[in-house]
Amino acid sequence: MAEDLLTVENLHTQFERADDTVYAVNGVSFSVEPGETLGIVGESGSGKSVSVLSMLGLLRGGRVVSGTAKFMGTDLLKLRRRQLEDIRGRDIGVIFQDPMTSLNPTMRIGDQIMEGMLTHQYTNRKGAFARTLDLLDEVGIPEPKVRFRNYPHEFSGGMRQRVMIAMAIACEPQLLIADEPTTALDVTVQMQILSLLHGLREKRQMSIVMITHDFGVATNFCDRIIVLYAGQVMESAPLEEFLKRPAHPYTIGLKASIIEVGQQERELHPIPGSAPTLTELPHSCPYATRCLFAQERCRQELPVLRNVGASHYVACHRAEEVMDHAG
CATH class of the missing domain: 3.40.50.300 (P-loop containing nucleotide triphosphate hydrolases)
Known part of the structure; x- marks a missing residue:
């Protein structure tokens, strides 16, 4: 075992x-x-x-x-x-219960996903940007380059939860x-x-x-x-x-x-x-x-x-x- x-x-x-x-x-x-x-x-x-x-x-x-x-x-x-x-x-990555209150309404979702990678020095800013686009694509969010610049209120509940998942797995926990x-x-x-x-x-x-x-x-x-x-x-x-x-x-x-x-x-x-x-x-x-x-x-x-x-x-x-x- x-x-x-x-x-x-x-x-x-x-x-x-x-x-x-x-x-x-x-x-x-x-x-x-x-x-x-x-x-x-x-x-x-x-x-x-x-x-x-x-x-x-x-x-x-x-x-x-x-x-x-x-x-x-x-x-x-x-x-x-x-x-x-x-x-x-x-x-350890965490997906919280309510993505609308867990996401920062004043930050673009791409920046929120990048933030964890930069805080933990997982990669540099250029690498974090590229990885964020890959993550958005992986969790099923279309047009990652466009959606990167959107705010949480511009997403449906299911899409916000996908953003939360992308944030949680960004540093490969x-x-x-x-x-x-x-x-x-x-x-x-x-x-x-x-x-x-x-x-x-x-x-x-x-x-x-x-x-x-x-x-x-x-x-x-x-x-x-x-x-x-x-x-x-x-x-x-x-x-x-x-x-x-x-x-x-x-x-x-x-x-x-x-x-x-x-x-x-x-x-x-x-x-x-x-x-x-x-x-x-x-x-x-x-x-x-x-x-x-x-x-x-x-x-x-x-x-x-x-x-x-x-x-x-x-x-x-x-x-x-x-x-x-x-x-």
Whole structure:
């Protein structure tokens, strides 16, 4: 097995408020191998983006309490701001959720793509200009020389996301983090963006962390998936194992709440209730109040992540029964 490119262990992140503390991430651990695509799935507020922003030093108002995030053997959480800035954009590229707010409305898109290459001294200005034209062409933006001089408002949502992708891969990163890259895009454009990312990964053999609330996006794009809920990892498994033998009731609930191609007649089954507020450290299963399998033990004891198959881990007291039911 290849040595992991990224290893996050026991990450805890909190947000201090005037009256209380929000325990947003509670012991999240995961790893990414070279060339692998990892999907981080969960509903809004599950801790997906906060986990990744924590390790990149991009949190606003929050702080990392404990944990490690080793990228190529270097713990990102121990680096000074300048050291981390040297890695972000060069070795780790990021595609943010909303390209309209992530792009500078006062700068031409070509200059924004060049900026990262010049900042990290990837090449000189002449080289950066030529590479920007190549990148615009590679991500599917026609007439690169003309579009180089356009501003973000002159692009559609899908085209702005392509610009964000070009910016993220400009310095040939080894790891690309895509934070909800298809949000607010129509289905056709979503598939185009995912196809583009897949092609870029194959060409460059880079790793990708795909953060998404869309279960369908994750299962159609990723090699391995982890499911987050209330700031904790509920399940982690390779894609095939994940689809065939889901071991957590939350995973089954997510699968039942979406319609897949060819299943238009199937009835949707939304998960009842809502996620807990994270103003207290969890002492029991955070999903117990919404879970059809919950027993008294689930309401009293916090389940630990344990192995239930080949590279398959789940935090559920009744995982074996859940797998039998799903089968």
